[in-house]
Amino acid sequence: MNEMTSIQTTLKDWETDQEVRWCPGCGDYAILKAVQRTLPAIGADPANTVFVSGIGCSSRFPYYVESYGFHTLHGRAPAFATGIKLANPELDIWLVTGDGDGMSIGGNHTMHLLRRNLNCQIMLFNNEIYGLTKGQYSPTSRVGTPSPSTPGGSVDRPASPCAFALGSGARFVARGYDISKKLPEVLQAAYEHKGAAFIEIFQNCIVYNKDRFDDFTAKPVADDNQIWLEDGEPLLFAKGTKGLAMDRDACCLKIVDVVDGDWQAAGVTVHDVKNRALAHMLIDLRVAPRFADFPMALGVIYDDPRPTYEEELLGQDAKSREGKDTDLGKLLAKGQTWTVEG
Amino acid sequence: MATSLAESKTPAATPGTAAPEAVVVRFAGDSGDGMQLTGGQFTLSTALAGNDLATFPDFPAEIRAPQGTLFGVSAFQINFGSTDITTAGDAPDVLVAMNPAALKTNVDALKPGGLIIADTGEFSKRNLDKAKYDASPLEDGSLSKWDVLAFDISAMTVEAVKPFELGNKDALRCKNMWTLGLALWMFDRDREPIAQWLRDKFKKNPVLADANIAALNAGHAYGETAELSGPLKKLHLDPTPTQPGLYRTITGAEAVSLGLVAGAKLAGLPMFFGGYPITPASAILHNLVRMKEFGVTTFQAEDEIAAICSAIGASYAGQLGVTSSSGPGLALKTEAMGLAVMTELPLVIVNSQRGGPSTGLPTKTEQSDLYQAVYGRNGDTPLPVVAARSPSDAFECAIEACRIAVQYMTPVILLTDGYIGNAAEPWKVPDPSGFEPFPIKFLESKNGDDQLLPYKRDERGVRPWIKPGTPGLMHRIGGIEKAIDTGDLDYSPSVHQTQTDARKAKVDGVANGIPPQDVCLGNEGGKLAVVGWGSTFGPIHQAVRRARAKGHDVSHIHVRHVWPLPGNLGDLLKSYEKVLVPEMNTGQFKTVLRDQFLVDAKPFNKVSGQPFTIAELESAIEAQLD
Numbered sequence: 001m002n003e004m005t006s007i008q009t010t011l012k013d014w015e016t017d018q019e020v021r022w023c024p025g026c027g028d029y030a031i032l033k034a035v036q037r038t039l040p041a042i043g044a045d046p047a048n049t050v051f052v053s054g055i056g057c058s059s060r061f062p063y064y065v066e067s068y069g070f071h072t073l074h075g076r077a078p079a080f081a082t083g084i085k086l087a088n089p090e091l092d093i094w095l096v097t098g099d100g101d102g103m104s105i106g107g108n109h110t111m112h113l114l115r116r117n118l119n120c121q122i123m124l125f126n127n128e129i130y131g132l133t134k135g136q137y138s139p140t141s142r143v144g145t146p147s148p149s150t151p152g153g154s155v156d157r158p159a160s161p162c163a164f165a166l167g168s169g170a171r172f173v174a175r176g177y178d179i180s181k182k183l184p185e186v187l188q189a190a191y192e193h194k195g196a197a198f199i200e201i202f203q204n205c206i207v208y209n210k211d212r213f214d215d216f217t218a219k220p221v222a223d224d225n226q227i228w229l230e231d232g233e234p235l236l237f238a239k240g241t242k243g244l245a246m247d248r249d250a251c252c253l254k255i256v257d258v259v260d261g262d263w264q265a266a267g268v269t270v271h272d273v274k275n276r277a278l279a280h281m282l283i284d285l286r287v288a289p290r291f292a293d294f295p296m297a298l299g300v301i302y303d304d305p306r307p308t309y310e311e312e313l314l315g316q317d318a319k320s321r322e323g324k325d326t327d328l329g330k331l332l333a334k335g336q337t338w339t340v341e342g
Numbered sequence: 343m344a345t346s347l348a349e350s351k352t353p354a355a356t357p358g359t360a361a362p363e364a365v366v367v368r369f370a371g372d373s374g375d376g377m378q379l380t381g382g383q384f385t386l387s388t389a390l391a392g393n394d395l396a397t398f399p400d401f402p403a404e405i406r407a408p409q410g411t412l413f414g415v416s417a418f419q420i421n422f423g424s425t426d427i428t429t430a431g432d433a434p435d436v437l438v439a440m441n442p443a444a445l446k447t448n449v450d451a452l453k454p455g456g457l458i459i460a461d462t463g464e465f466s467k468r469n470l471d472k473a474k475y476d477a478s479p480l481e482d483g484s485l486s487k488w489d490v491l492a493f494d495i496s497a498m499t500v501e502a503v504k505p506f507e508l509g510n511k512d513a514l515r516c517k518n519m520w521t522l523g524l525a526l527w528m529f530d531r532d533r534e535p536i537a538q539w540l541r542d543k544f545k546k547n548p549v550l551a552d553a554n555i556a557a558l559n560a561g562h563a564y565g566e567t568a569e570l571s572g573p574l575k576k577l578h579l580d581p582t583p584t585q586p587g588l589y590r591t592i593t594g595a596e597a598v599s600l601g602l603v604a605g606a607k608l609a610g611l612p613m614f615f616g617g618y619p620i621t622p623a624s625a626i627l628h629n630l631v632r633m634k635e636f637g638v639t640t641f642q643a644e645d646e647i648a649a650i651c652s653a654i655g656a657s658y659a660g661q662l663g664v665t666s667s668s669g670p671g672l673a674l675k676t677e678a679m680g681l682a683v684m685t686e687l688p689l690v691i692v693n694s695q696r697g698g699p700s701t702g703l704p705t706k707t708e709q710s711d712l713y714q715a716v717y718g719r720n721g722d723t724p725l726p727v728v729a730a731r732s733p734s735d736a737f738e739c740a741i742e743a744c745r746i747a748v749q750y751m752t753p754v755i756l757l758t759d760g761y762i763g764n765a766a767e768p769w770k771v772p773d774p775s776g777f778e779p780f781p782i783k784f785l786e787s788k789n790g791d792d793q794l795l796p797y798k799r800d801e802r803g804v805r806p807w808i809k810p811g812t813p814g815l816m817h818r819i820g821g822i823e824k825a826i827d828t829g830d831l832d833y834s835p836s837v838h839q840t841q842t843d844a845r846k847a848k849v850d851g852v853a854n855g856i857p858p859q860d861v862c863l864g865n866e867g868g869k870l871a872v873v874g875w876g877s878t879f880g881p882i883h884q885a886v887r888r889a890r891a892k893g894h895d896v897s898h899i900h901v902r903h904v905w906p907l908p909g910n911l912g913d914l915l916k917s918y919e920k921v922l923v924p925e926m927n928t929g930q931f932k933t934v935l936r937d938q939f940l941v942d943a944k945p946f947n948k949v950s951g952q953p954f955t956i957a958e959l960e961s962a963i964e965a966q967l968d
Binding site for chain 1: 635647677685830
């Protein structure tokens with residue numbers, strides 16, 4: 001986020017005149033709407049907002065938001081964002097990337113952006129597939145994913161974007177999914193976090209990986225297979241009938257039944273967004289095979305701000321400039337000189 | 343630098359005879375012996391004595407190569423004199439060899455009759471073995487065509503610093519200052535500036551400063567005594583007649599850094615420098631880090647790609663984005679250069695060329711990235727290329743690269759090389775008030791009929807620069823082909839044709855804003871033109887000068903604007919019967935000239951990691967005239 005004067009806008013103000021070129025029914029439409037709802041809610045100024053993306057379906061995003069936008073190179077959006085932010089820290093930067101763009105070709109840049117803690121929002125649309133190149137398996141595809149490049153099923157184990165982010169030193173990690181009504185809330189929380197805010201957004205690629213996340217996003221199973229995290233609130237799901245508690249012997253989370261809403265009696269753990277160890281455990285739920293039967297942890301998993309990269313770097317620069325002479329002539333004549341008389 | 347041609351043509355400036363116009367000294371030792379430091383300080387004292395000079399540091403890629411080995415030898419050559427000096431010299435008159443390996447790897451370059459100064463303290467059986475000598479060359483007569491002055495510098499150094507009670511290892515580390523002291527005596531130099539430098543350098547450890555100064559004085563005193571009996575004679579070279587003014591020494595890396603700072607200032611922009619460590623380009627990052635007060639932001643990125651992408655991001659946000667690297671790094675930046683061409687954003691890319699391909703010769707020089715600079719991108723992706731000819735010329739070239747980048751909204755490549763980057767020469771400090779500013783104007787309001795047209799071109803084909811943060815000018819840019827004027831996504835056939843043509847025409851048009859090609863030595867038209875670019879300027883210039891002195895009809899043309907080429911260059915080349923293009927590659931500029939002008943340009947090439955010698959160019963010229 002950026003501290004700036006709040007501007008009154010509506011969802012319409014954030015729509016461009018460009019024809020949206022995603023496939024009909026693509027989850028990206030829902031994410032676009034969620035973002036266009038969030039921007040007025042946070043009082044963002046279109047002139048001061050920059051959407052930066054890499055390459056891939058998700059990276060077409062900037063063309064559809066009425067703000068400044070830079071559609072860059074495959075995987076490199078974090079590097080462009082770094083230059084933009086250091087050149088003008090007043091700008092509010094949203095980075096749009098995908099599982100191929102951000103975790104494969106651009107994994108290195110994603111890691112360094114997070115570790116440096118550049119103040120921006122990183123939305124990683126995870127559809128577990130390469131869409132724009134027509135359906136190859138991606139670094140987040142599950143083992144056994146059949147695809148044009150893996151007709152016999154993929155054999156390599158998937159990367160977990162949130163675990164990657166946390167391991168890279170991210171100070172804000174959250175999850176949502178395309179059609180979730182709560183997505184704007186998650187985006188707003190990301191915006192309010194000062195520093196690099198990483199949001200993994202599960203996104204339905206209806207052409208190459210249709211309904212991949214139905215096991216926890218479909219209406220009939222959503223309550224039982226999702227857990228929405230709230231700081232300071234107990235880890236409850238299934239309409240409050242179940243909760244997550246610490247299994248002290250195994251040093252991991254376990255599912256407990258909650259009777260009559262008495263979560264304390266059931267020993268349910270209270271969510272603490274500043275607890276990094278807990279964040280690691282929550283990220284693994286439903287993703288790691290050992291916790292496959294657990295609900296998917298959604299919402300703000302971790303949020304523990306630290307000074308931002310641009311504050312520290314530009315602050316150090318400003319300090320080093322103090323009292324220094326800015327006469328170019330003197331700079332050119334620095335060091336040992338001698339005069340040749342005429 | 344070894345060449346038999348030089349030896350037969352130029353007599354050595356034998357110490358003891360009348361003072362020559364110029365002298366070449368090479369300091370060679372183990373990479374831990376501090377030869378670069380010795381050379382650097384000798385350079386400073388030479389400059390302070392008013393002699394013109396050029397240097398050539400030549401060091402291994404290994405940081406601490408095993409002691410005493412042939413591949414661990416580090417050398418520093420300096421050519422100085424009372425006339426104009428434009429190269430580091432062909433063959434040394436004096437070789438200072440701190441160990442057998444240094445002698446073995448350097449002695450063949452020495453002129454016949456030249457002087458070898460060797461430290462016998464290092465000529466142990468073990469070191470001779472490491473240098474693959476069967477017997478000591480100091481004793482077996484194999485050095486008979488040179489004068490040899492061999493004595494135990496190690497022991498004399500240890501003796502000189504005894505009062506300071508250093509350990510043996512630290513005491514021996516003062517050897518280079520002892521040697522420098524002797525060299526200062528030989529060329530009649532003042533010791534005080536070096537002593538002052540030592541006091542500054544060892545501010546926190548005054549004992550080391552005193553010990554080093556004692557070694558320096560001891561070496562100097564040895565010269566006084568040895569003069570009476572040995573081949574050692576004192577030489578005084580008069581100062582070079584030169585334009586009055588304030589001077590300093592400058593390396594290419596320093597000149598590029600200062601030129602970039604000056605260029606950004608003339609454009610009225612803050613500068614953003616994105617870099618990644620690479621030899622020999624890192625020095626530019628190190629220099630700029632210390633120039634923050636001039637509106638410089640530096641960013642050490644995670645890789646070469648991020649370095650250029652961050653610089654493009656900064657340019658997009660309204661600063662002057664700059665990145666720098668060497669050949670392999672430039673290859674990694676290629677895709678991003680294409681994006682800068684496509685989005686039409688200003689950017690300066692400095693390439694300190696080194697020997698390639700791949701890792702190649704990291705610490706040696708070459709000019710083999712010309713194709714990469716001019717042609718090396720996917721698609722039709724033209725961008726201007728400027729090449730510096732010497733350390734001081736790199737200053738002006740850096741300003742020129744900044745000017746073209748912001749005036750034409752284009753990435754520009756500035757080519758230097760390992761030789762220019764590390765070499766030093768005296769530089770007449772320019773007065774910044776004489777520089778012509780080229781201030782930038784950002785678009786502040788809509789430039790169409792109530793519409794923003796981010797890709798509307800002016801009469802030179804240049805689009806406006808629009809900073810994010812400007813109210814009412816929100817728009818999107820990217821690497822996909824874009825509609826005329828609006829810049830909206832559009833890859834219809836006629837649009838791509840029109841935009842490709844427009845991008846090419848814009849870059850071609852840069853030629854209209856540069857000076858016409860001149861002949862830097864000789865005549866317009868004639869028998870032979872020797873055409874060069876980059877750091878071959880010095881040896882070509884001297885070789886042409888010598889050939890002309892012999893009465894040959896030969897001229898020197900030096901091209902700074904490698905792309906687009908000056909408009910008159912084709913006609914100029916056609917006014918000569920023959921065109922010779924010496925390059926430190928296998929003939930890249932030759933190919934460009936042939937392609938652009940259909941001239942029968944003949945190549946003369948060298949890729950040994952060493953600069954051309956004047957003598958080898960002289961014979962190449964004579965071969966063309968036979």
